Amino acid sequence: MKKIDKLVIKSFVGPFFLTFVVVVFILLTQYMLKYFDDFVGKGLGAEVFAELLFYFSINMTPVALPLAVLLSSLMTFGNLGEHFELTAIKGAGISLTRALRPLFVLVSLISVVAFLSNNFVVPKANLKAYSLLYDIKQKKPALDIREGVFYGGIPNFKIKINQKFADGETIKDVIIYDHSEGLGNRNVILADSGKMYTIQNDRYLMLELFKGNRYSETTKMLATASRGGGNSQFVRNNFDTTKMIFDLASFDLQRTKEEYFASHRRMQTMEQLSTSIDSMQYEKVAIKYDAFAGSTNFYNYHLRYDSLMPEGLEEQIVVADMAIDSVDSVENIRQSGLLSMESSAIKAGNLKRQRQEIQESLEEVGTNKTKHEVTEVDTALLAQVESEITESERASIISKALNQSRTIKNTLQINAQKLRRLESEIRKNTYESYKKITQALSCLIMFLIGAPLGSIIKRGGLGVPVLISVCFFIAFYVVTEMSRKWAEDLVMSAELAVWLPNIVLLPFGIVFLIQARLDARLLESDFYRVLIDRLVMRWKNIRQKPAV
Known part of the structure; x- marks a missing residue:
């Protein structure tokens, strides 16, 4: 018996980890595509992406675990049936429920771990993931000064460069508007050419300008009460070479305190x-x-x-x-x-x-x-x-x-x-509170669907099991979203709404388990052909029976 238990568990563990990683990757890719526009052009480092993907991977585990259990149990018992190992087990006098027992205990442990993860690990991961995502959304795009376009990413300055050369540093025909005094376009710098590059690990932007003029318009206040205002003075300064340094601290990723997001459910x-x-x-x-x-x-x-x-x-x-x-x-x-x-x-x-x-x-x-x-x-x-x-x-x-x-x-x-x-x-x-329990128990329900169904279809690999798993997962997802919407719209109680997907799928698992114990051939065409022939013959006998 112990050898059979080891065989069944060993056949399950490999596909489970493989399908779990694949499902998490698919769900994570689908989720990250929604925020793709928020990542482009922000100049985020690899460590920021790694941190974000890690936290959102933990966020996907409550959804990935039931699907991984369903798919891996289907593949495990499908492979055992396809290679007649399940037939040999039954021939040795071991029932199907006894063969399912070790995996049932293992999946029960997975459900307990899933509940603990949903209640303690996933909320912390959500806090870090969504706070980081918010900071990424608020971050400015990376420094990208284009030809012939005014660039306003640097605070209090508007910069226009009409031509950029292939070396990435040399520029020509530069116009800079200085708004640091808050008086409009009163300070303007024009330069024939120059160089543009960053210094101190991209912390500052250096502009070396050649052969240019600085124009400024100042207001000189008059003390005489009769005038009561001021007159403007126009100043022009020529320069052969000048340097301007811009602080790029506003382009850094500013982290918000996580306490601001901790009140979300x-x-x-x-x-x-x-x-x-x-x-x-x-x-x-x-x-x-x-x-x-x-x-x-x-x-x-x-x-x-x-x-x-x-x-x-x-x-x-x-x-x-x-x-x-x-x-x-x-x-x-x-x-x-x-x-x-x-x-x-x-x-x-x-x-x-x-x-x-x-x-x-x-x-x-x-x-x-x-x-x-x-x-x-x-x-x-x-x-x-x-x-x-x-x-x-x-x-x-x-x-x-x-x-x-x-x-x-x-x-x-x-x-x-x-x-x-x-x-x-x-x-x-x-709903959010009870969902931590129902998502953990859904692993057991998916096992009750996948293991008997795999023993019935007797097909392994990634063909039929994947197709069946996707169908059940779509049904599970649709019922979950519908019930959640009904609960939020006050149509259904939250307790019933959160348990409804498990209530809907549990009868399927019970029916498949009963049919697997009876060696039913639910997915074979001969089973339905014989069933239809029997119904037709019974209908003919009823019609031909003489009336009394």
Whole structure:
């Protein structure tokens, strides 16, 4: 038994690593092509590209592992079936499920490693990859001064060279506009020829100009109050040789602090995502509470002193306030991740103070007048005023009522949009959290599809297994993207959406496993030909059977 286990594992390990590397390379190439325009002409070194590719390779592993397991298991059992090794194993009295056991244990270990990688390694790699990609996008293109075109890549200067010679240094007909004083085109340099090259490891650009003129227009201020302004002076200086040095520090790759990107859900672990979800849940409760607590301020008579607070909402906000108060300081709140970037502790404190002020004002009104007394006074006053009101005053009152109604409607719409946005963010974070688990378990499901299917088709190599793997992977990808979109659009719960691809593919694995144990020939034409002949014969027998 141990020799058979070693044979099966040895047949699987080689194709697995090969297909994993190939899949990562294909996915990485496809992903990098989207940002190809951001890399061209930036003068990035090989070490920057190597760092970027390394981090994005780690980013591709959650998608590459299930596909690699599917393809390698198909190839492994396809090769065993093609060379009749699987037949010999069954002939020795070993069932298919027993032959699958060592690979099932190995793939289970791969799933555990995949989960740990998705939860701890991939978020850190995403943080470094996307921060570096952002810095690359912000980087200026490399120094490229072309003939006959004004170049403005160097800060405060515009340079035009009409002719560049083949040696790469000699230039002719040079025009330079100096904008360092911020006064427009008042300083101009014209030169007949010169040389252009970089010094100190491309840190500075040196321009040696020959036979030229420097033109400058300055403004001399006059102290006389009668003039109150200034007059311009035009200065021209001739030179045979002059040198200009330009700092090229602005062309370097400026690295942004990674902390600025750490709040994104792709850069967080499951624990951090859970904390972010809790903070957004608190913000939802706070928005609802403030909307209902302050709703009475929009009414003058109707619902002025009626409580519109839904049952249980006050208890929720009390629990949320206790959670906020348990944190010592704003800095601790931010470091612990209790509040997201959009809901800081300062904002929570402001909301809490507003709720206290509203509650105090309502209590003060309650002490001065009871609800019954207020209603009787307002009703009597309204009846008296209505009998004496004119048409113009009535129109004015209606106009004010309409404006107040529009204000209430706009306020409700704003709060509804905030709640919808928060709910969408909560579902995105929930989806991202559960995805770390489902992507790891998808390795097991792909194994349950690939291994039995390989034993059924009995074809090895990269032909039929690749075709079948691509079909299942496309189906898996389509269902994943559809469910993710449904979750973000609030059509489906995030929990169901993230588990839906595995739920859809798991029956295929169970069916293939059952058919493989029965030695079914699902992919052979004779199997379907015999099945169709049996159905036709049964249909003929039913039609020819005499009626009773």
